[in-house]
Amino acid sequence: MNFNYKVIDQAGREVSGTIDAVSSDLAISSLQRRGFIVVSVIADSQKNILQKSFSFFDKVPMKDLVVMSRQLSALFEAQVSALKAFTLLATNSENKMLAYALNAVTQDIQGGISISQAMAKHPNAFSTFYISMVKAGEESGKLTETFRYLADYLEREFELASKTKNALIYPAFVIVTFIVVIVLMMTTVIPKLSSILIETGQELPIYTRVVIAVSNFFVHYGIFLLIALIAIGVYFGYLARTDAGKKRIDGWKLTLPAIGGLYRKLYLARMADNLNTMLSAGIPVLRALEITGDVVDNKVYKQILEDAVTDVRGGQSISGSLEKHEPIPPIMVAMVRVGEETGSLGQILSTLARFYKREVDNAVDTLIGLIEPVLIVGLGVGVGFLLTAVLIPIYNIAGSL
Numbered sequence: 001m002n003f004n005y006k007v008i009d010q011a012g013r014e015v016s017g018t019i020d021a022v023s024s025d026l027a028i029s030s031l032q033r034r035g036f037i038v039v040s041v042i043a044d045s046q047k048n049i050l051q052k053s054f055s056f057f058d059k060v061p062m063k064d065l066v067v068m069s070r071q072l073s074a075l076f077e078a079q080v081s082a083l084k085a086f087t088l089l090a091t092n093s094e095n096k097m098l099a100y101a102l103n104a105v106t107q108d109i110q111g112g113i114s115i116s117q118a119m120a121k122h123p124n125a126f127s128t129f130y131i132s133m134v135k136a137g138e139e140s141g142k143l144t145e146t147f148r149y150l151a152d153y154l155e156r157e158f159e160l161a162s163k164t165k166n167a168l169i170y171p172a173f174v175i176v177t178f179i180v181v182i183v184l185m186m187t188t189v190i191p192k193l194s195s196i197l198i199e200t201g202q203e204l205p206i207y208t209r210v211v212i213a214v215s216n217f218f219v220h221y222g223i224f225l226l227i228a229l230i231a232i233g234v235y236f237g238y239l240a241r242t243d244a245g246k247k248r249i250d251g252w253k254l255t256l257p258a259i260g261g262l263y264r265k266l267y268l269a270r271m272a273d274n275l276n277t278m279l280s281a282g283i284p285v286l287r288a289l290e291i292t293g294d295v296v297d298n299k300v301y302k303q304i305l306e307d308a309v310t311d312v313r314g315g316q317s318i319s320g321s322l323e324k325h326e327p328i329p330p331i332m333v334a335m336v337r338v339g340e341e342t343g344s345l346g347q348i349l350s351t352l353a354r355f356y357k358r359e360v361d362n363a364v365d366t367l368i369g370l371i372e373p374v375l376i377v378g379l380g381v382g383v384g385f386l387l388t389a390v391l392i393p394i395y396n397i398a399g400s401l
Helices: 024-033 044-056 062-077 082-092 096-110 115-119 128-140 143-199 206-240 243-255 260-280 285-295 299-313 318-322 330-342 345-400
Strands: 002-008 014-020 037-043
Touching: 002 024, 014 024, 024 037, 024 096, 037 096, 062 082, 062 096, 062 143, 082 096, 096 115, 115 128, 128 143, 128 260, 128 285, 143 206, 143 260, 143 345, 206 243, 206 345, 243 260, 243 299, 260 285, 260 299, 260 345, 285 299, 299 318, 318 330, 330 345
Parallel strands: none
Antiparallel strands: 002 014, 002 037
16 A cells, blocks of 8 residues: 655654555654654645545534543543554544544644644644644643633634524524515516506505516516525625625624624633633733734734734833724723733633623523514515515405495
8 A cells, every 4th residue: 555654854854755555654664764754644645635525624523522622631631652552543534524634633643743733834723723732731731721711712712603604594594594485576476466466457555566666677687686695695795705895794793783792702702711721721911912813703803913013022011002993892801901910811811701691691581582573573564565565456456346
C-alpha cells in the first residue's frame, strides 16, 4: 500500500513523498529509521476517498466536538496515553470528518509532534480557540482540565446557538408557507375568478381591484420579480464573502427591530464566556482577546476586540478600551473595570457570561411568545382580506340574479 508522507529531514527541511508499506506503523518506523521526523503519514487510497466524502462539508458539528472533548477528558483522567486516547476516539467516532482528523492527529503524535500542532493542521475540525486552549493545557500540564473546560464551553455555546436558531425556525416556516400559498392563489385561483367578475360588468370594490391588480402583476411580471429576488440573494451572498460586506451585514444584525437586541446579548455572552474560559486556562490576556475576536463571529465585535488588543498593548486597561465602543453596554464596562481592579477578572467574566445567557434565554422566550400571536393575527388579516375581496363581489352577483 502506498502512503503519502511529510517529514522533516536532518537539515530541518520539510520533505514530502510516498512510501510503500504494509501498514502506517511500518511506514512510520521505516521513515524514522532513515533519521526523519515524521509529520504525517496518510494512506493514498484513504486520502482520496476522504477528500471526496468531505467535499460537501465545511466543519465538524459542535455537538461532536463536545462529545469528543468529554471523552478525552475522561480518558486522560484515567491516565490513558494521548496516542491510545486519540486512537480509540478515531475508531469510535461516527462523524467521518472528525474520525479522519483524529486519525491524522494520532499519526502526527506518533511522529513526535504535540497535540496542539497536530490539531492545527485541521482547521475544519478544530478552531483557533480550541487549538490555543489545548496548547495552554500542554504548557501548564493540565490537559484533563483543559478538555473539560472545552467540553463545558462548547456545550454552553451549542445550547445558546441552538436555542436562538430554533426560536426562528417556526416563524420562518410559517412565513414561507404563507408566501407560497399567497403566490399560488394570486397566480392560479384569482385570475380565474377575476375573469368571471370582470365579465359581469359590475362595479368592483376598491379592495377587489387591488387584489386583481396584484394578481395580474404576479401573472405577467412574476418572473421578473423572481429574477430580482435571486439577484438580491446573489448580491448578499457576494457581500457576505467580503470583509467590508460581512462587517456591514453584521452591523445590520445589531440594528434589526426585535432581534437586534437578541444578537447583541448573544455576542456579549459569547465574548465574556470565551474570555473567561481562556483566562482560566492560563492564556495571556492579549492572546485571549485576539482569539475571542476570531471566534465571536461578528465583524463589529471583532473590530472592538482588535482595538482592545492595540490599546492594552499600549498600556491601557481592557475596560478603558471597551468603553469607547457603543455596542459594549456600560454595565459590562463597569464590571470588567471592577474585575481588573480587584484581580478577579475571570470571575467577573463568568458572571457576565451567565447574565447575558439568561438575557438571551429571556429574549428568545419573549420573542417566541410575541411571534406566535402576531403571526396568527397577520395570517388571519391577510386571508380575511383576500376572501373578502373575492367573495363579496360573488355574493353581489348571486343576489342580483
